[in-house]
Amino acid sequence: MSDEKNLKTQLEHLLDNKNVRQKYSPAIGKIIDMYIDYIPFLIREHESGKRVAWNCGLMSDPSIFYGNGVIPASYTELGRLGAIEEITKAQDHFQIPVETCSMVKANLGEFLIYKDRFPKKINYSSHDCEPYNMIFELLKDYGYDVNLFDVGFNPGRKSEVRSEEMKKHYRNELLRKIEWLNDGADPDIEGMKREQIKYNRVQRKLQKIIEYRFKFPTYMSSLSYMIMMIGNGHYFGHPEEYEKTIDDLLLEFESLKEGEYHDEKVVLGWYGARGQEFNVYETIDESGGAILAFSLPNNPYTLFDESLDPIEAVVKFEFSDRSSMSVAERNGILLNQFQKYGAKGVLFYGFLGCSLTSIQFEMTRKYLQENNIPVLNLVGSFDVGSVSGQVKTRIQAFIEMLQKENHEI
Numbered sequence: 001m002s003d004e005k006n007l008k009t010q011l012e013h014l015l016d017n018k019n020v021r022q023k024y025s026p027a028i029g030k031i032i033d034m035y036i037d038y039i040p041f042l043i044r045e046h047e048s049g050k051r052v053a054w055n056c057g058l059m060s061d062p063s064i065f066y067g068n069g070v071i072p073a074s075y076t077e078l079g080r081l082g083a084i085e086e087i088t089k090a091q092d093h094f095q096i097p098v099e100t101c102s103m104v105k106a107n108l109g110e111f112l113i114y115k116d117r118f119p120k121k122i123n124y125s126s127h128d129c130e131p132y133n134m135i136f137e138l139l140k141d142y143g144y145d146v147n148l149f150d151v152g153f154n155p156g157r158k159s160e161v162r163s164e165e166m167k168k169h170y171r172n173e174l175l176r177k178i179e180w181l182n183d184g185a186d187p188d189i190e191g192m193k194r195e196q197i198k199y200n201r202v203q204r205k206l207q208k209i210i211e212y213r214f215k216f217p218t219y220m221s222s223l224s225y226m227i228m229m230i231g232n233g234h235y236f237g238h239p240e241e242y243e244k245t246i247d248d249l250l251l252e253f254e255s256l257k258e259g260e261y262h263d264e265k266v267v268l269g270w271y272g273a274r275g276q277e278f279n280v281y282e283t284i285d286e287s288g289g290a291i292l293a294f295s296l297p298n299n300p301y302t303l304f305d306e307s308l309d310p311i312e313a314v315v316k317f318e319f320s321d322r323s324s325m326s327v328a329e330r331n332g333i334l335l336n337q338f339q340k341y342g343a344k345g346v347l348f349y350g351f352l353g354c355s356l357t358s359i360q361f362e363m364t365r366k367y368l369q370e371n372n373i374p375v376l377n378l379v380g381s382f383d384v385g386s387v388s389g390q391v392k393t394r395i396q397a398f399i400e401m402l403q404k405e406n407h408e409i
């Protein structure tokens with residue numbers, strides 16, 4: 001058990017996954033290595049003169065960024081491997097109250113501490129939360145070139161006319177964003193097309209891995225799965241290496257024999273933030289659960305329409321099931337995703353101090369429960385390495401309840 005090993009930091013949990021728990025899998029080890037090196041790699045690339053720009057990591061931007069010769073740097077990954085110093089810096093420098101969301105503070109602190117080494121371009125979207133948006137406005141005073149991608153929420157009940165207006169506005173903002181990214185140059189249409197084809201190809205491979213995880217649920221831990229899926233939009237800065245590693249992992253799965261790595265598991269869904277206290281995932285695995293349904297803004301089942309001009313393909317992609325939708329509209333999509341994976345229960349994970357997700361979670365929790373999917377709400381923070389015993393007990397009790405229900409059916 002991870003606690004018996006006394007693992008404390010996120011990095012220790014990752015290394016334990018690589019060197020002990022899944023030592024048998026070179027591909028999983030490679031994914032973990034890419035993840036650990038992602039932010040240092042971005043800094044090295046920036047310092048060597050490559051074009052690197054920050055963006056919310058889980059949106060459609062692989063085609064916009066890579067397609068135009070820019071490496072996407074996901075600001076949602078900042079602070080993940082330890083953020084106490086960053087949080088303190090943000091609190092002290094800007095007098096930010098302690099109860100403010102730890103993710104916002106960790107990001108702000110890191111942008112301040114590394115301002116002389118970080119890439120300078122930051123793109124953020126108006127459908128990120130308000131505290132997040134405000135930190136990027138603050139960063140303009142610290143030498144960052146900040147672009148606001150000004151697209152609104154996509155309300156569920158809208159007229160056809162309104163829908164067309166929104167798409168038109170989105171298209172215009174997209175062109176303006178690419179112009180900013182390219183320092184005034186035109187979009188590289190060929191490059192974007194190539195990246196959309198690659199993105200679709202990679203997602204199809206990830207879909208196969210998800211199918212294999214149903215067959216061999218204990219081969220890959222829930223934490224390693226989460227890490228792999230985090231990279232499905234930006235490939236940790238290494239598109240070729242990421243795809244090759246996914247190919248290698250597929251080969252590893254293909255070589256397994258029927259019945260191997262197949263302890264009985266309760267299939268769980270995960271919704272909300274990608275958790276920060278990594279022993280949550282280990283507690284789930286060790287209690288008889290497996291996260292197979294991981295709800296992502298970039299879910300691997302939504303692909304670019306390759307028959308369209310790439311700009312139009314991004315617009316269509318974004319107006320399918322992206323995170324800019326209303327909660328009511330997204331609830332239906334989430335339910336479909338969790339049912340598709342056969343999730344018996346769903347874990348919600350939000351950060352302390354986040355007013356946005358606490359209300360949204362309540363609406364989604366009610367909806368899923370009405371559709372017979374029980375939910376456990378977890379609240380975490382960026383500045384701790386492991387969850388408390390109380391949280392572990394709640395997870396264990398939740399999985400036990402689902403195991404009992406499964407056997408009674």
Ligand code: SF4
Pocket residue numbers: 101102103104129130131132273350351353354355356357
């Ligand atoms: S956890 Fe909430 S407040 Fe924090 S960045 Fe995310 S949406 Fe914003």
